[in-house]
Amino acid sequence: MSLAAESRGRISFDEMFISMCHIVAERATCLRNKSGCLIVRDGAIVALGYNGAPKGMAHCSVQGCLCEESAFRADSRQPLPEAHDQDPNLYSCRGVHAIQNALIQAGIEKARGATLYVNQMPCSVCAKLIIQAEIERVVIAGPSNHNAITALLRQAGITVVILEII
Template sequence: MWIRPRAAGASGRPCDRPARCISRAPTLSTSTPPRPDKQHYFLLIALAARTRADCLGRRVGAVITREGRVLSTGYNGTPFGMPNCSEGGCHRCSRRDDDRLRGGAYDVCICVHAEQNAILTAARFGQQIMGASLTSTTQPCFGCSKEMLQAGVAEVRYLHPWDPAEAYGDPALVAQYAALRARFSVFEQVGDPAMDTPDLFGLFLSGN
């Protein structure tokens, strides 16, 4: 049974003249959404991974790639078997208003960072990441940077930057963080943070 193309204010109904119905069918657009380059493609994957994060503070997603292929992804959250942040599993998340926890003591935070999760996932499934690239939605922290370096990650790219001087304060720590960054062949921002909107994927697919 053929269905007449639906016009404004009209409902579709059986059509007894198929040729006429086809001739009146709306013309489909042949335009295609913009095709991202590889770096923005990986960034979109990291942003998609971030949607799985349950942190009540900052959600982060990361992807590890080599030779243009995805090896693993990760997002920040509590370890396997532990309650999620939204379930009270993270002491820091449950005490967001405690000034004593702001900007420090990340070494005793129960959550695993997105970059760490991506590295550990690759190891768990036997993926070699020596010489690989990591793309994160946020500039990796001091701890993740040294772990990426030790794991053999060669290139690091991220969307959202932050100021090490503001985060660490101590000039010696800022200098050490800079030294860590210098050991990577690439450690740079990619993309425009302004692209990170609640309707990111909808805007991208629509070509706006």
């Protein structure tokens, strides 16, 4: 039997790992966003991450979300200018991103040359961390609407795959 015939009806490894990212995201404690990330090397998961409060701190799902306490515009993650004047601590979200958590868990030795899977487009800070960690390939659950992020990753020599799972 040919390899093509054997694989009919089976999902690809990329599809499998992206699907797993969606499951990992269910652990997120953020009230606004559920993100999950896997770092895979030689077919084995070496780290995973989801977004939420830093270790030892109260989760947003328990304490409340700084972003939802009127310091941020309802349609984006951008802080309202007057909120910073009233309380500089409200200017940014306390959450650690899924990619950040996964990269910390993996460390540079396990991340270098690996594939990173994430269920949504990385932010610009996470994209720069991916580059610094020497990740070789990034698979993102699509669709892609952040050409600047994918362009940055590609400029750094990283293979970017946008995977749209129906």
